[in-house]
Amino acid sequence: MALNAVFQLILNLLVIYASSQDLPTNYEYYTSEGVKSGLSADQSFFTLNGRNISIYSGAVHYFRVPREYWRDRLRKLRAAGLNTVETYIAWNLHEYESGQFDFGSGGSEMEPFLDVAEFLKIAQEEDLFAIVRSGPFICGEFEFGGFPSWLLREDMTVRTSDPAYMKYVTRFFNELMPILAPFQFQKGGPVIALQVENEYALMHNKADMAYLKSLRQLMLDNGIIELLVTSDNPVRGKVGTIPELFLMTANYDKDPVAQLDMMRKLQPGRPLMTMEYWAGWFDSWGGRHNSKTAEVFAQVYEAILSYPSSVNIYMFQGGTNFRFLNGASDTDASDGNAAFSPITTSYDYDSPLTEGGDYTDKYYKAKELLEKYNPVKTKLPEVPTLVPKVAYDAIPITGQLPLGDILDTVSSVDSEKLIPMEKLDINHNSGQSYGYIVYRKENLQIQANAVLTIEGRVCDTVMVLVNGKLVSPWLENMSDLDRFGTWRWADSYLTLTEADLTNATLDLVVENWGRVNVVSYKQYKGLYQGAAKINDNELSDWKIFPLEFKKSWINKLGGWRDVDGASTGPSLLKATLTIEEEPKDTFVYMEEWKKGIVAVNGFVLGRYARMGPVQTLYLPAPFLKRGDNEIVVFEHFKPAEEVGFSTEHVYARH
Numbered sequence: 152m153a154l155n156a157v158f159q160l161i162l163n164l165l166v167i168y169a170s171s172q173d174l175p176t177n178y179e180y181y182t183s184e185g186v187k188s189g190l191s192a193d194q195s196f197f198t199l200n201g202r203n204i205s206i207y208s209g210a211v212h213y214f215r216v217p218r219e220y221w222r223d224r225l226r227k228l229r230a231a232g233l234n235t236v237e238t239y240i241a242w243n244l245h246e247y248e249s250g251q252f253d254f255g256s257g258g259s260e261m262e263p264f265l266d267v268a269e270f271l272k273i274a275q276e277e278d279l280f281a282i283v284r285s286g287p288f289i290c291g292e293f294e295f296g297g298f299p300s301w302l303l304r305e306d307m308t309v310r311t312s313d314p315a316y317m318k319y320v321t322r323f324f325n326e327l328m329p330i331l332a333p334f335q336f337q338k339g340g341p342v343i344a345l346q347v348e349n350e351y352a353l354m355h356n357k358a359d360m361a362y363l364k365s366l367r368q369l370m371l372d373n374g375i376i377e378l379l380v381t382s383d384n385p386v387r388g389k390v391g392t393i394p395e396l397f398l399m400t401a402n403y404d405k406d407p408v409a410q411l412d413m414m415r416k417l418q419p420g421r422p423l424m425t426m427e428y429w430a431g432w433f434d435s436w437g438g439r440h441n442s443k444t445a446e447v448f449a450q451v452y453e454a455i456l457s458y459p460s461s462v463n464i465y466m467f468q469g470g471t472n473f474r475f476l477n478g479a480s481d482t483d484a485s486d487g488n489a490a491f492s493p494i495t496t497s498y499d500y501d502s503p504l505t506e507g508g509d510y511t512d513k514y515y516k517a518k519e520l521l522e523k524y525n526p527v528k529t530k531l532p533e534v535p536t537l538v539p540k541v542a543y544d545a546i547p548i549t550g551q552l553p554l555g556d557i558l559d560t561v562s563s564v565d566s567e568k569l570i571p572m573e574k575l576d577i578n579h580n581s582g583q584s585y586g587y588i589v590y591r592k593e594n595l596q597i598q599a600n601a602v603l604t605i606e607g608r609v610c611d612t613v614m615v616l617v618n619g620k621l622v623s624p625w626l627e628n629m630s631d632l633d634r635f636g637t638w639r640w641a642d643s644y645l646t647l648t649e650a651d652l653t654n655a656t657l658d659l660v661v662e663n664w665g666r667v668n669v670v671s672y673k674q675y676k677g678l679y680q681g682a683a684k685i686n687d688n689e690l691s692d693w694k695i696f697p698l699e700f701k702k703s704w705i706n707k708l709g710g711w712r713d714v715d716g717a718s719t720g721p722s723l724l725k726a727t728l729t730i731e732e733e734p735k736d737t738f739v740y741m742e743e744w745k746k747g748i749v750a751v752n753g754f755v756l757g758r759y760a761r762m763g764p765v766q767t768l769y770l771p772a773p774f775l776k777r778g779d780n781e782i783v784v785f786e787h788f789k790p791a792e793e794v795g796f797s798t799e800h801v802y803a804r805h
């Protein structure tokens with residue numbers, strides 16, 4: 152190429168660059184002449200501050216992404232051409248004990264994730280508007296649909312105008328709404344709309360319009376002035392909304408034209424908003440890894456954009472159900488929890504940005520389609536560089552604590568009968584929300600071949616130990632779910648011993664796998680549906696140990712023993728990850744293990760299970776430090792010799 156041709160090329164590039172730099176930002180475009188009005192849905196299209204707008208939103212939940220990465224994820228979202236971020240609000244995290252609030256400095260286990268004001272501030276700095284779906288019920292495949300488990304301690308009908316329930320909603324909204332109010336668009340912030348409840352039509356004949364009205368009133372009383380919406384699948388009609396008070400929005404994953412036609416009929420003369428276009432789907436333990444191809448994703452997305460409808464991609468980045476915060480499905484709530492199906496810790500969702508924040512083909516398809524369809528041209532940031540990932544060398548297990556040692560560090564509660572974890576009078580009378588609960592019976596005479604029967608169902612799985620030795624089967628494969636010890640088997644029984652035992656100790660270690668997030672009914676965790684019996688003798692006077700895996704407790708663990716490679720049954724295992732350089736994102740690889748949880752520097756990353764599909768846990772760099780990092784694993788059945796790492800998720804071969 153001749154020199155002047157090169158100059159010409161550079162000149163052209165500079166002109167293109169300069170003209171893209173001349174474009175207004177989102178906020179300049181919509182607010183440069185001051186703010187007179189918010190998002191209006193009073194005609195068949197949206198306007199914001201008097202100018203036409205299509206909402207191109209993506210879901211990123213602040214409580215599923217480490218705070219250090221909020222800006223990274225939001226900039227990536229904006230760089231794809233979206234103009235709005237959508238988030239739910241998780242009541243169970245913000246009011247972690249009854250009357251104890253945490254919005255980023257409340258001292259709860261999830262404190263670092265909970266500064267929702269900061270999240271909204273960063274969204275605005277990254278030139279994004281925001282939609283806040285503040286529940287109080289959010290579903291979201293989140294623990295109990297975002298409800299705090301302490302609600303279960305009292306008689307109430309959640310998601311209705313039952314005063315016993317509304318008393319707590321009122322207290323929470325009176326804390327939450329004043330935090331959100333200053334971030335509204337007409338107050339100079341990013342929030343252009345808020346959603347009331349979530350898929351409320353799924354309440355069917357229990358749908359209570361007085362309840363929706365009181366939620367709205369509580370919001371208005373606390374200074375909320377922006378547009379209020381509800382969201383449902385359009386086939387459910389108007390069961391979950393009040394058309395005069397809320398704009399109805401639509402949730403679906405396919406047949407966009409039929410869905411939007413339905414919406415138009417339900418709500419003539421008003422703008423169309425797809426609140427959830429499902430970019431992928433979540434995974435459940437024991438199922439397959441769900442995915443949707445980029446082609447299918449793009450076809451439907453394009454049909455929505457060209458219809459045209461405003462649209463929120465659910466999820467734009469799924470993130471992680473850290474700690475014990477996954478929800479669960481249950482297709483038949485009438486039958487105890489027989490059809491229970493808990494969701495994995497990974498909430499990758501096969502979304503445009505992976506759980507670790509990496510780009511996928513869906514990301515680039517979305518970017519391309521938004522360039523084509525968004526008539527409003529604004530300045531976009533460069534697509535950010537990736538956060539590097541590393542597979543650290545595997546680290547050996549160096550210490551072990553058997554269950555007996557573990558329980559020595561936990562205060563027990565005496566109870567005549569078996570009671571669920573929510574009813575323990577601990578945590579300032581808020582009960583136990585998460586983790587495991589151990590029911591111990593000492594001083595038993597057990598005859599040879601005696602049979603233990605647990606009446607009702609276990610919520611959700613139980614390991615049985617006699618004198619510290621595991622006597623119940625392992626839970627390793629899908630088919631093991633049909634054996635003793637799981638939610639699937641009502642009135643389950645097990646032979647305890649082949650020899651006569653005197654002065655024996657029986658431990659029933661029950662794991663809470665996460666509460667159902669779709670329909671909400673009384674769902675306790677632990678053993679409570681009936682008695683436990685040995686032969687025909689009902690057992691009573693239990694010692695109950697809440698095994699909550701709080702950070703402060705994990706970090707105080709000591710007295711580690713040498714590893715007994717032959718041991719089976721629940722125990723804690725310790726390993727040290729020493730990092731010389733700046734820590735990087737990684738994935739903890741647990742395929743050689745059976746079932747349990749992993750904590751890093753005291754923080755529970757989440758659950759692993761050999762049954763899959765996922766065999767890895769996302770470990771973000773901000774959870775690590777230079778020097779020694781303590782990894783603690785609670786393994787139920789048989790530990791592996793080391794903890795491995797990988798640069799991406801590994802899915803089990805099914």
Ligand SMILES: *[C@@H]1O[C@H](CO)[C@@H](O)[C@H](O)[C@H]1NC(C)=O
Pocket residue numbers: 196203
């Ligand atoms: C806003 O959108 C509506 C509907 O598409 C259109 O009729 C109207 O001309 C638009 N207004 C402006 C100022 O572009």
Ligand SMILES: *[C@@H]1O[C@H](CO)[C@@H](O)[C@H](O)[C@H]1NC(C)=O
Pocket residue numbers: 627628630
């Ligand atoms: C369960 O899975 C393990 C490891 O994948 C395998 O070795 C074992 O045979 C399986 N057991 C059953 C009953 O399928």
Ligand SMILES: *[C@@H]1O[C@H](CO)[C@@H](O)[C@H](O)[C@H]1NC(C)=O
Pocket residue numbers: 593594654656
């Ligand atoms: C019964 O077992 C416990 C330990 O589980 C022990 O402390 C106690 O001394 C034993 N009592 C008798 C009578 O053997």
